[in-house]
Amino acid sequence: MNVFGKAHLGYLVIETEKFSDWRRFGEDAIGMHCDELSTEHMRFRLDDHECRFLLQRGPAEDVVTIGWHIDDHNTVDEIVRRVTTAGIPVAEGTDEETALRGVERLLRFPGPKGLTQEVFTTANTAAAPPRIRHRGFVTGSAGMGHVAITSTKPAQLHGYYDTVFDARLSDFIDETISGVKLKIRFLRVNERHHSVAIAAVRGLPVNPIRTRVQHLNIQAAELDDMVDSYQRVTALGFDMALAIGQHTNDRELSFYAITPSGFEWEVGWNPIVVDETTWEPTTHQGISIWGHTPVGQTVIDKLAQFKTGAQSLLHREDTVPALAGTSIRT
Numbered sequence: 191m192n193v194f195g196k197a198h199l200g201y202l203v204i205e206t207e208k209f210s211d212w213r214r215f216g217e218d219a220i221g222m223h224c225d226e227l228s229t230e231h232m233r234f235r236l237d238d239h240e241c242r243f244l245l246q247r248g249p250a251e252d253v254v255t256i257g258w259h260i261d262d263h264n265t266v267d268e269i270v271r272r273v274t275t276a277g278i279p280v281a282e283g284t285d286e287e288t289a290l291r292g293v294e295r296l297l298r299f300p301g302p303k304g305l306t307q308e309v310f311t312t313a314n315t316a317a318a319p320p321r322i323r324h325r326g327f328v329t330g331s332a333g334m335g336h337v338a339i340t341s342t343k344p345a346q347l348h349g350y351y352d353t354v355f356d357a358r359l360s361d362f363i364d365e366t367i368s369g370v371k372l373k374i375r376f377l378r379v380n381e382r383h384h385s386v387a388i389a390a391v392r393g394l395p396v397n398p399i400r401t402r403v404q405h406l407n408i409q410a411a412e413l414d415d416m417v418d419s420y421q422r423v424t425a426l427g428f429d430m431a432l433a434i435g436q437h438t439n440d441r442e443l444s445f446y447a448i449t450p451s452g453f454e455w456e457v458g459w460n461p462i463v464v465d466e467t468t469w470e471p472t473t474h475q476g477i478s479i480w481g482h483t484p485v486g487q488t489v490i491d492k493l494a495q496f497k498t499g500a501q502s503l504l505h506r507e508d509t510v511p512a513l514a515g516t517s518i519r520t
Contacts, residue, residue, distance in 0.1 A: 191268045194356040197379045198333035200259035200313060201241050201291055202406060203306075204451065205248035211450035212245055219423045219447070220408075220457060221323030221415070231290055235320040236327040236408060239313045240292030242334055251451035253403040255298075255306040256337060257291060258355070259313060266297065266309055272354060273299045276512040283308070302347045302509045303339060303402045307354070323422075324415035327408055332382035332463070335407040335456075338374075340399040342507050344390040348375060349515030351386055355379045360464065361439050362473040370398075374477070376439060381463050383440035397507070405431075405446060405454035409461065416443065416459040423447045435481020437461075438474040446482070 216234045217224040223235035234243040283296040293310040301307040351357040357377040365372045371392040376384035410416040432446040444458030
């Protein structure tokens with residue numbers, strides 16, 4: 191059984207102690223619907239799903255879980271078979287966990303870089319439409335956006351998402367930032383150009399990013415929505431990482447803001463949709479056709495990245511080796 195086309199990015203779980211900052215960022219700046227459930231949990235909505243982002247109180251200041259919406263139970267069974275055949279445990283979520291995520295049932299298993307992977311088939315829909323600050327966000331059959339991950343072992347991460355979800359390579363980007371050469375590969379699990387991007391420093395086993403996820407992406411329905419969100423982020427005093435620009439590979443127009451937890455949040459508009467009958471992977475030089483200029487980065491910021499990169503040499507990156515390339519499909 192092929193899983194490709196039957197998996198969609200459904201939700202993300204973020205662990206943070208900065209609830210008040212996140213509410214201002216998510217609701218007032220980005221423009222999402224916010225539900226404060228308790229002192230320990232808060233959710234953001236993009237559409238009729240009860241949950242697209244679950245914030246839970248904790249010290250990580252990072253994304254800790256990726257939730258995948260799977261089309262049917264047979265496909266979930268196939269994913270579970272692949273994972274358990276490799277000797278990796280699969281656990282069922284509790285009633286409280288499923289309620290917080292707004293799903294009927296979920297299963298979880300370990301993922302690369304400590305990112306727990308969760309799969310579910312049915313998302314609960316809210317009784318009332320979301321209160322958002324513009325016309326809406328694009329989710330649907332392509333999922334809600336993507337995550338970008340930096341790694342010292344990009345081939346193993348690629349192997350993991352290929353083994354579990356039959357991910358396909360969309361393309362590569364070669365980029366040099368401040369003298370550091372990066373290779374970025376873009377993986378799709380459905381018609382969205384990519385649901386997972388994996389970046390690595392070429393020739394050096396270092397990772398300059400503290401967080402598990404370097405950035406996450408959501409897609410605005412209209413160009414004006416993306417521009418308005420950019421202006422609100424700036425007006426409310428949140429830091430901007432990259433100004434508005436257009437990517438070379440998926441042609442998406444976007445900007446990158448810095449979240450209260452330190453990773454980046456990309457709001458984009460109008461990426462291309464992959465046509466499986468004609469698509470061929472290629473390599474692009476540079477991430478942007480125009481724009482995406484760095485905003486406000488200081489020498490201290492660069493030194494912090496170099497320090498993080500040096501520290502990464504002392505830590506072994508978990509890639510879940512049993513799922514990092516062995517073919518265990520039916």
